[in-house]
Amino acid sequence: MSSPGSRSQLPPHPSLPVPSAGRGGVTVLAADAAEAAAAEAAAVHGQHLTTPVPSGAALMQPPAPGHQFTAPVPSLAVAVPAPRTTPAPPRTEARRSAPRPGVAMSRTRRGLLSGARTAFAERGLKKTTMQHVAAAAGVAKATLYNHFRTKDDVAHALIAFELDRLAALAAELPLTVAVPALAEEVGGHPVLRRLAETEPETLVQMMALDAVRWGDVVSTLGASLRISRPEAELVCRWLLGLVLQPGTVQERAAQAAVVTGQLVG
Numbered sequence: 001m002s003s004p005g006s007r008s009q010l011p012p013h014p015s016l017p018v019p020s021a022g023r024g025g026v027t028v029l030a031a032d033a034a035e036a037a038a039a040e041a042a043a044v045h046g047q048h049l050t051t052p053v054p055s056g057a058a059l060m061q062p063p064a065p066g067h068q069f070t071a072p073v074p075s076l077a078v079a080v081p082a083p084r085t086t087p088a089p090p091r092t093e094a095r096r097s098a099p100r101p102g103v104a105m106s107r108t109r110r111g112l113l114s115g116a117r118t119a120f121a122e123r124g125l126k127k128t129t130m131q132h133v134a135a136a137a138g139v140a141k142a143t144l145y146n147h148f149r150t151k152d153d154v155a156h157a158l159i160a161f162e163l164d165r166l167a168a169l170a171a172e173l174p175l176t177v178a179v180p181a182l183a184e185e186v187g188g189h190p191v192l193r194r195l196a197e198t199e200p201e202t203l204v205q206m207m208a209l210d211a212v213r214w215g216d217v218v219s220t221l222g223a224s225l226r227i228s229r230p231e232a233e234l235v236c237r238w239l240l241g242l243v244l245q246p247g248t249v250q251e252r253a254a255q256a257a258v259v260t261g262q263l264v265g
Contacts, residue, residue, distance in 0.1 A: 109147055112137045113161045116154045121190035124198045125155060158191070159206060163217060170224040175263060178225055179235070180256040186239050187246035196244065207243055231263055 115137025
């Protein structure tokens with residue numbers, strides 16, 4: 001028999017689990033009892049435990065402010081590769097392709113002939129000098145002599161250039177429009193009008209073509225207008241008459257209508 005203030009130490013029943021000491025001297029059975037008590041208190045207040053206390057865990061006091069139950073997860077230093085950048089291509093100065101020698105020569109020659117047209121229209125053929133032509137073209141006289149040896153060479157080149165220009169004009173227009181346009185170009189040409197007024201003999205000499213050159217002019221104009229050889233002969237002779245006797249704008253328009261009617265009809 002034990003004393004009234006003492007409790008007898010009975011051996012545990014074989015069917016009961018032997019309580020084991022947990023952390024802080026709290027047994028597993030005590031932890032289970034605490035879990036049951038917490039669940040019962042929550043049920044009384046209409047709540048439930050969202051995070052049950054795991055079986056066998058030690059009963060712990062609430063954490064102090066600024067603390068947490070679980071140890072913070074240490075941050076992992078992950079090496080993130082820097083984005084791969086494509087190096088920019090080296091800057092290069094834009095190069096202007098040099099004009100081909102043939103193109104540059106053609107532009108220079110065209111500029112010289114344009115200056116010659118201006119100079120001949122202002123002074124006529126006899127009073128115009130190579131210096132006048134170079135000044136009108138905006139080049140040095142040496143540049144002009146690189147292309148033409150004499151003033152007559154300039155005049156003949158200008159005639160050939162104008163014939164090619166008229167042929168190109170006729171090729172771009174229908175026949176009923178091309179014929180009146182040619183009449184106006186020939187009848188109102190500034191150089192031809194100047195020579196017809198001050199140097200008619202020079203103009204006649206310039207228009208005197210040999211058979212070969214005349215045949216070339218007829219063939220070129222016929223191909224541009226898309227007409228037969230006899231029809232091209234008719235048009236060329238009519239235009240040649242306008243060089244010497246241009247008449248008025250109304251007269252040229254009336255003649256062009258007659259010539260066009262013969263070609264179309």
